[in-house]
Amino acid sequence: MSGLRELGVDAELAVTFPHPFGFPADRVVRGRARLAYGASAPFTHDVLHFQSWSWLPRDLDVQLARALRRTVVINFHGDDCRLYTLTRALFPRQAQVGDGRGDAAVRRRLGRLGRIAHAAIVKDLELATYVYPFFERVFLVASPVQAHLLEQPAPLRDAARPVVLHAPSDPRYKGTRAIERAIESVQKVAQLEFRLISGVTHGRLQEELRAADIVVDQLDAVATGVFALEAMAAGKPVLAEYDPSILPPFQRDVPIVRVSPQTLADRLAELVSDVDRRRELGAAGRRYVERVHGPTRVARAALRVYDGARGAPAGLYEATAEGVAPLEPDLLRLEGFALPAR
Structure with a gap:
C-alpha cells in the first residue's frame, strides 16, 4: 500500500483477520462486516486486487465487480494455488511436506476465479505453472519489501x-x-x-x-x-x-x-x-x-498490471516498473496438467 500511496493512488488494504506477524492493515472486517464490505467494495473501488480469496460466498463480489466493469485481479502466493500432485512430479524439492489431498478444491477455485477475474498475479514461474491454465492473463510481479x-x-x-x-x-x-x-x-x-x-x-x-x-x-x-x-x-x-x-x-x-x-x-x-x-x-x-523489490517500484509494476489486465492479449507476462513484457509459455512446465493448457 505504501508504494501505491506514494504514487498518489487512493488505495486501502482490508483483511479478515490481523496478520500473524503484525503487518498493518487499513481495515480488519469479520463476520457481517466482511459481507457488508464485500458487497460494497465493487461500488466504491475501480480496481479490486484480491489476495488468494474473495470476500463473499461463491465469489459474488468478483462477479459483481465484473458486472460493474471494474478491474479484478487475483494474487496468489503459494499453497493457495499449489497443486501438490503436480508439485511432486514437476518441482519435487518443493513437495517435501505437502500432499495432494486439497488439490481438487484448489482446482475448482482456480477454475471458478479464472472464469470471472481479468488476470492473476504470481511471483515466480512455479506458481505461474499452476494458474496459467485457468486464467486468461497471468502477470509475474516482484514481491514488495516494506518501505x-x-x-x-x-x-x-x-x-x-x-x-x-x-x-x-x-x-x-x-x-x-x-x-x-x-x-x-x-x-x-x-x-x-x-x-x-x-x-x-x-x-x-x-x-x-x-x-x-x-x-x-x-x-x-x-x-x-x-x-x-x-x-x-x-x-x-x-x-x-x-x-x-x-x-x-x-x-x-x-x-x-x-x-x-x-x-x-x-x-x-x-x-x-x-x-x-x-x-x-x-x-x-x-x-x-x-x-x-522497493515498494514504489513494485507499485508501478502493479499499476501496469491494472492497466493491462482487461485489454492485453491472453498470455503470460512479466510486469516491472519499466513496463510489461510477454513471456513464452514454454517457460512453464505445463506437461503435467490433465486438462488443456488454455
Missing part, C-alpha cells in the same frame, strides 16, 4: 563468532531440521552463534535480523522467500535453496548463495570464515532489493 525496511541497513560486524539466523514461518516447510544438522556440522570446525527464531512478531524478527551476520532462509524450495528479501534489505548475506529456472527474468541476478541440503554446511563455513565476502554479498543484496 521502513529500506530506511537504513544494519551494519555488518567483523565478528570472529558470527551470528547465523534462521527464522522459519513454519519449520516443517523450511527445511529447518536439515539446516540444524548443517549448523551442527559447521560448529565442529568454526565458531558461530546459531539463532533459531519462529512464531514471533515482525518487529521482534527485525530486531533479530539486525543483530545477525548471516541468514539461512530455507531449504526444500524452488523459489526465493520473503524473509530472504528482508534479510537482503538489511544488508545481510543470505543462503537458501532455489532453482534459477523458476525465477522470473527480473529476479535472475538475485545475489543469494544457492545451496542444497548437501552443500549448505560447506557454503556456510565459507561465509563464516570470510568477512569480506559477507560484506560483498550484503551490499549486493541491498542494491538488488532496492532495484527490484
Whole structure:
C-alpha cells in the first residue's frame, strides 16, 4: 500500500483477520462486516486486487465487480494455488511436506476465479505453472519489501563468532531440521552463534535480523522467500535453496548463495570464515532489493498490471516498473496438467 500511496493512488488494504506477524492493515472486517464490505467494495473501488480469496460466498463480489466493469485481479502466493500432485512430479524439492489431498478444491477455485477475474498475479514461474491454465492473463510481479525496511541497513560486524539466523514461518516447510544438522556440522570446525527464531512478531524478527551476520532462509524450495528479501534489505548475506529456472527474468541476478541440503554446511563455513565476502554479498543484496523489490517500484509494476489486465492479449507476462513484457509459455512446465493448457 505504501508504494501505491506514494504514487498518489487512493488505495486501502482490508483483511479478515490481523496478520500473524503484525503487518498493518487499513481495515480488519469479520463476520457481517466482511459481507457488508464485500458487497460494497465493487461500488466504491475501480480496481479490486484480491489476495488468494474473495470476500463473499461463491465469489459474488468478483462477479459483481465484473458486472460493474471494474478491474479484478487475483494474487496468489503459494499453497493457495499449489497443486501438490503436480508439485511432486514437476518441482519435487518443493513437495517435501505437502500432499495432494486439497488439490481438487484448489482446482475448482482456480477454475471458478479464472472464469470471472481479468488476470492473476504470481511471483515466480512455479506458481505461474499452476494458474496459467485457468486464467486468461497471468502477470509475474516482484514481491514488495516494506518501505521502513529500506530506511537504513544494519551494519555488518567483523565478528570472529558470527551470528547465523534462521527464522522459519513454519519449520516443517523450511527445511529447518536439515539446516540444524548443517549448523551442527559447521560448529565442529568454526565458531558461530546459531539463532533459531519462529512464531514471533515482525518487529521482534527485525530486531533479530539486525543483530545477525548471516541468514539461512530455507531449504526444500524452488523459489526465493520473503524473509530472504528482508534479510537482503538489511544488508545481510543470505543462503537458501532455489532453482534459477523458476525465477522470473527480473529476479535472475538475485545475489543469494544457492545451496542444497548437501552443500549448505560447506557454503556456510565459507561465509563464516570470510568477512569480506559477507560484506560483498550484503551490499549486493541491498542494491538488488532496492532495484527490484522497493515498494514504489513494485507499485508501478502493479499499476501496469491494472492497466493491462482487461485489454492485453491472453498470455503470460512479466510486469516491472519499466513496463510489461510477454513471456513464452514454454517457460512453464505445463506437461503435467490433465486438462488443456488454455
